[in-house]
Amino acid sequence: MPQELLLQVSPEIAADAALLQQYLSKQIKVGVNEIQHVSILKRSIDARQKAIKINLKVVIYLQGELIQDSTITLPDYPNVTNKQEVIVVGAGPAGLFAALQLIELGLRPILVERGKDVRGRRRDLKAINRDHIVNEDSNYCFGEGGAGTYSDGKLYTRSKKRGDVTRILELLVAFGATPDILVDAHPHIGTNKLPQIIQDIREKIIECGGQVLFETRVTDIVIKNNEVQGIVTQNGDTISANKLILATGHSARDIFELLDRKKVLIEAKPFALGVRAEHPQSLIDSIQYSCDYRGEHLPPAPYSIVKQVGGRGMYSFCMCPGGVIAPCATSPGEVVTNGWSPSKRDQATANSGIVIELKLEDFKPFEKFGPLAGMEFQKSIEQKAWHLAGETQRVPAQRMVDFTQNKVSSSIPATSYVPGTTSVEMGQVFPGFLSQILREGFTEFGKSMKGYLTNEAILHAPESRTSSPVRIPRDGISLEHLQIKGLYPCGEGAGYAGGIISAAIDGEKCALKIAESLLQ
Numbered sequence: 001m002p003q004e005l006l007l008q009v010s011p012e013i014a015a016d017a018a019l020l021q022q023y024l025s026k027q028i029k030v031g032v033n034e035i036q037h038v039s040i041l042k043r044s045i046d047a048r049q050k051a052i053k054i055n056l057k058v059v060i061y062l063q064g065e066l067i068q069d070s071t072i073t074l075p076d077y078p079n080v081t082n083k084q085e086v087i088v089v090g091a092g093p094a095g096l097f098a099a100l101q102l103i104e105l106g107l108r109p110i111l112v113e114r115g116k117d118v119r120g121r122r123r124d125l126k127a128i129n130r131d132h133i134v135n136e137d138s139n140y141c142f143g144e145g146g147a148g149t150y151s152d153g154k155l156y157t158r159s160k161k162r163g164d165v166t167r168i169l170e171l172l173v174a175f176g177a178t179p180d181i182l183v184d185a186h187p188h189i190g191t192n193k194l195p196q197i198i199q200d201i202r203e204k205i206i207e208c209g210g211q212v213l214f215e216t217r218v219t220d221i222v223i224k225n226n227e228v229q230g231i232v233t234q235n236g237d238t239i240s241a242n243k244l245i246l247a248t249g250h251s252a253r254d255i256f257e258l259l260d261r262k263k264v265l266i267e268a269k270p271f272a273l274g275v276r277a278e279h280p281q282s283l284i285d286s287i288q289y290s291c292d293y294r295g296e297h298l299p300p301a302p303y304s305i306v307k308q309v310g311g312r313g314m315y316s317f318c319m320c321p322g323g324v325i326a327p328c329a330t331s332p333g334e335v336v337t338n339g340w341s342p343s344k345r346d347q348a349t350a351n352s353g354i355v356i357e358l359k360l361e362d363f364k365p366f367e368k369f370g371p372l373a374g375m376e377f378q379k380s381i382e383q384k385a386w387h388l389a390g391e392t393q394r395v396p397a398q399r400m401v402d403f404t405q406n407k408v409s410s411s412i413p414a415t416s417y418v419p420g421t422t423s424v425e426m427g428q429v430f431p432g433f434l435s436q437i438l439r440e441g442f443t444e445f446g447k448s449m450k451g452y453l454t455n456e457a458i459l460h461a462p463e464s465r466t467s468s469p470v471r472i473p474r475d476g477i478s479l480e481h482l483q484i485k486g487l488y489p490c491g492e493g494a495g496y497a498g499g500i501i502s503a504a505i506d507g508e509k510c511a512l513k514i515a516e517s518l519l520q
Contacts, residue, residue: 002068003028003060008046011297014054025061037061040069044319045298050290052298074174074204080108081209085512086243087112087231089218089255092146094247094491095430096198097168098507099205105515109210110239111315112231114217114252115143116310118195128327129418132393135218139467140328140338141251144214145198148500150326154318155187155501163505175200178411186302190343197375212215218248218255221487223262228486239404245513247490247507249469251330253375255493259472261374265483268374269495270473272317273381274355275426275437275459276337277400278415279452280321284350287451300345303452307444310433314441317353317466321345325460329395334382335395336416337460344420349416353463354445356437374469381462385429389422396429397421400457404439414460428460471495479513484519 005027013019017038025032042057061067080103088102091113099109113120114137121143127133128140141147143167148154155169169181172189176197181187189197203213213233221244230240248255257264281301285294290299300321304484307314322345328338339351363373366380388396391485395417399409403426412421427435446453472489473482474496481487488510490496498505 002062002065004041005058005060006286006308007058008053008359009056009057011052011054011295012041013055014043015297024058028060028324029063034062035060035318036063036065039068039445042184042185043183047288047290048254054290070186071180072170072179074105077103077208078106079205079209080106083108083209084518085110086245088247089145089231089242089248090146090247090249090491090493091115091202091212092249092491092503093148094146094497094507094510095245096145096201096205096504096507097171097504098247098490100171100201100247101208101508101511102514103205103208103210105511107511107515107518108189109205110241111205111210111212111232112216112218112239113212113214115139115214117214118149118198120146120214122423128329128393134329134332134393134421136331137215139330140326140329141249144202145194146249146503147251147328147465149194149339150191154499155181155189162195163509165460165505167277167499168501168504168508170492172197175204188343189347191340192342218258220258221262223484226484228449228484242486243488243518244486245488245490245500245507245510245514246472247503247510248496249491249493252493253330253379256372256375256439257468259372264472264487265481266371266470266472268358268360268371269467269469270357271374271378271469272313272357272360272466273378273430273434273462273464274314274317274340275461276325276351276352276463277354277457277459278325278349278351278417279454279457281348281350283451283454283456284303284321287449300350301399304348305445305448307441307448309356309444310437312359312437313357314437315355317355319350319352320348321350323349323351325395326350327419328465329382329393329394329419331388333386333391335378335385335389335393335462336465337395337463338465347416351416353466354438354459355370355466356434356441356461362431371470378464378469379427382464385462388424388428391417394422395460396424396426397425397461398424398426398434398459399441400453400459401455403459404442404453406439409455412458415460417460421458421460424461426459426461426518432519467498468493468495478517479510480517497502
């Protein structure tokens with residue numbers, strides 16, 4: 001009978017199948033040749049001690065034992081060409097996985113995306129990086145695959161109570177992702193690999209009879225007697241259906257404004273805001289691995305850090321080892337940062353959002369905007385950063401120690417942020433209370449991670465799109481909007497998810513609830 005073992009081994013052993021097999025033969029006291037196959041079920045790094053170990057969960061198959069087939073295949077999706085239609089607005093992870101689930105349940109999704117297909121987005125990303133031109137419908141946030149497609153494809157989630165994480169990961173593998181995402185503690189696909197997976201998902205939706213419309217921005221939601229009747233697009237076309245999944249992402253400000261104008265219930269939601277800090281990856285490696293040189297068997301080191309400062313949480317967010325900082329504005333006249341890593345995480349720098357929890361009372365200066373107060377607070381900081389950086393996509397930047405000392409940096413070295421930087425005292429970007437918390441927080445970070453607080457680290461501002469500043473309230477059981485029948489607020493933009501996996505899970509849940517309602 002196959003044996004399952006938990007073990008700790010050196011990085012060298014974990015990286016070499018032959019060495020691992022030799023190690024296991026000694027552990028279970030059999031000859032090396034008696035081991036037919038070893039499957040790794042889980043893998044994580046333990047860097048708490050100077051001698052770094054790899055935690056493994058393995059299954060050992062001896063000669064003659066039947067090896068369990070680990071091949072992952074797609075569900076048997078039916079053709080839904082003539083089935084009842086459901087509109088899905090937004091082709092990010094929530095919308096894509098909602099569409100797949102609808103097909104599996106025998107319903108026909110009409111997937112409406114304001115941006116371009118995943119390949120077509122690339123020209124617009126180049127334009128914002130090189131020419132400082134922001135396309136409001138096609139950028140790092142908008143377009144097929146959503147914000148995660150060109151900002152990394154990190155799949156780690158703490159939201160295990162929200163749904164079946166393994167199902168989402170297995171679907172991604174079936175669509176072409178590396179099976180390693182089922183094994184690693186912090187799975188990651190990479191911006192260079194994710195576009196093909198997204199394209200394959202779209203092709204499956206179309207193959208099964210679903211419809212996918214790109215460059216189709218929703219300008220109105222048709223509502224009659226508090227019930228959804230359909231949508232209107234920017235061309236004046238009406239698409240009719242009485243079930244609508246609204247999965248537009250955390251940056252679709254025009255949708256929030258539309259709902260507010262139509263008196264559809266929405267509410268301000270706290271979010272987090274701060275800067276994106278970039279260090280040399282070699283420095284983070286030396287801090288996390290307690291070594292001068294990481295070596296070939298360890299991946300670039302990540303970090304995760306949380307502090308309570310001034311009664312608020314300050315923490316790392318969307319940490320990207322071996323990664324790049326990207327310009328993520330969605331409108332002209334604003335500067336926004338985010339980070340991503342290629343699949344190999346082989347860039348020379350590491351970056352992470354360092355953000356502070358906001359409270360509803362922080363939005364008081366914008367209370368005239370009602371439920372959009374948080375969004376306007378967010379927008380004001382992004383617009384201020386744009387002005388301070390010369391009204392381009394250059395980003396306000398400051399060396400980390402200089403920031404803690406209220407000193408403008410005399411020089412900013414080249415960073416991974418392609419549009420460029422402008423040396424600014426970061427206190428000009430943020431309200432005074434946020435600047436003070438950030439200064440104190442970085443000092444505390446430096447105490448916990450010796451070497452983290454350094455002028456080799458460059459701060460870029462702002463990191464402001466951590467989550468939606470608006471929640472679209474829905475019933476906890478039916479998932480329908482509290483006021484509008486047939487409207488299913490979904491994913492990050494509605495305030496019910498915080499990343500690729502949780503958004504995908506939420507998309508599936510909304511699709512399931514729609515199917516249940518149609519069977520009643």
